[in-house]
Amino acid sequence: MARASYTLEDVAREAGVSPSTVSRVINGSARVRPGKLKAVLEAIDRLGYQPNLMAKGLAQGKSLTIGVMVQEISSPFYGEIIKGIEQGLEGTLYHPVFSTGHWQVEQEMEALRVLSARQIDALIVLDGLAPEEYFLGLARKMPLVLFGRRIEGLERNTLLVDNLQGAYRGTRHLIELGHTRIVHIAGPAHHPDARSRLEGYRKALEDAGIPFDPELVVEGDYMETSGVLAVESLLSRRVQFSAIFAANDQMAMGVMLALYRRGIRVPEDISLVGFDDLPGSSYMTPPLTTVRQPTLELGREAARAALMMLTGQPYEPPVLSTSLIVRESTAMLRVGRMAGWGR
Amino acid sequence: MARASYTLEDVAREAGVSPSTVSRVINGSARVRPGKLKAVLEAIDRLGYQPNLMAKGLAQGKSLTIGVMVQEISSPFYGEIIKGIEQGLEGTLYHPVFSTGHWQVEQEMEALRVLSARQIDALIVLDGLAPEEYFLGLARKMPLVLFGRRIEGLERNTLLVDNLQGAYRGTRHLIELGHTRIVHIAGPAHHPDARSRLEGYRKALEDAGIPFDPELVVEGDYMETSGVLAVESLLSRRVQFSAIFAANDQMAMGVMLALYRRGIRVPEDISLVGFDDLPGSSYMTPPLTTVRQPTLELGREAARAALMMLTGQPYEPPVLSTSLIVRESTAMLRVGRMAGWGR
């Protein structure tokens, strides 16, 4: 474990100037005589000097770090958002630091605590579960960007995706293909996005004059397994349906597997629509028709929001919209092709 | 943006003791009279005091941070490793900080630079592309853990997965099912793991007395697309084969799609084996038979290695082994069922 790295003072000595001058050169915080500037620059790369961000942070009372609380870092959905955040921070001096909550309030609070001990300058929270007051408190201390959670008083800190509209589109697509017995595999009831999607589904049915049938709605937990469980429950209950609108792609994947197991074909027998458009969804067999969420843009926007707030600029959060990506898991309804029929 | 947080000095004042005493209490670095201890503890939580890690870091010359250079943070494969690293660091004072290289040497060096500016105490590099000397230099400065790259002189810092053996097993599984015309979709030739897998494939053939046919090997880039491209190339070249061993699951997914498009069924017409066992692979249709890499364990081990080195304990890296997970994408060879036959 060799020598520590060089300090600003070393550079100053090497260049024959004072530390303050070196600091000025590095930060461009004031004009410096060309001759000295050159000397400093040369000294810097002769020594391979790298400023110590911790010291800089201490001195400035900033850490140049943006905390990101995410429930699962290894999830295709959050992965894209994270990527977006990274992209949005690229080129700035800020760096993201992640901490995971694993959908556990306790762990989430701990994650938040860890981040705050690291003196993060701003915080991005994806699907926060902690109590409202906690976030209200945080927002008073630092720039806060929320996604997946609505809290009164924090509207300006919240990034919204139009889930209702997205679900409406996904459902209407199926209706336009002639389907009327459309199953909805919903997300967890406590998740606001899941509720909006369910609502969009209902609204699309309503607008088409198709009566809402509670029997067609099954609640899942956004994981693949719950997709297979949902199908199995439907089938064992002999529910009739010709299409499924899953509240996310992961559950849709489970659905595909369950149908495959039963020898039910997609889209010939059952049409399937997902939500999210995960990176892998276009490679499912068949490629999944889904409602795309602009995850990458979302991440970038979150970063942008944090940066704007950090520089005290006024920020007005946009409502990001979804789009229907029609691939191969949906097809026109064919009579006599309905799962659950006659047995 | 309310008040800054409390400092150790505030706590000291509140508790009626000196700052050093507070410090001692927090770090347990020396005995403190019970009375004062209690006073300090109370003051701490009355104020909700949180130590400033940057200041602590500066003072101690440590950052309590472990840098992780990963090529893609949003990839199912690295995602699992990252999760493992997090798990391995849980309960310690260390926290991981990620930076991505995007398979670009330039970006990787930049990522490494960013990490080092943050004074990381140890570094974990997943599939590093930078020049050998660079890593040799890094290893001299701090604990370094490498994965996916072998560098002479850094054997003790390198976590190895037995890729050759894994590929051997995957291939032999196909051979045991009666297949002899087995395609291998290899990873990028410059990637050491990809080379080992190709080697394992060859060795399995050789041991079974099946002649190696270069026509059956196609090089991919580990992404889904290259899986579909490979199949298309094979088919257009009228190559005959009844099974495919893909060097990773993502390419296998591409393969499935390409076969599906051509109406070729898995496993009835073609058997397919992947490598990695990504979280989603058990939900492919059909669920993929694959060679499992212990990604989670790998991450945990990387963390453990870093921690051991950090505390100066001797560390001897293990060779992690793979295991064959048989699911539904492979089946006995049936005559007359070979793609490319007779046209």
Next chain:
DNA sequence: TTGTAGGCGTTATCAG
């Protein structure tokens, strides 16, 4: 057992 003083690497203030 406890407090005081100095230092970690930077930046900011203030003379010059």
Next chain:
DNA sequence: CTGATAACGCCTACAA
């Protein structure tokens, strides 16, 4: 334009 000098919040001798 430039150089001292004093913080930033914490830790660690050293002295008491």
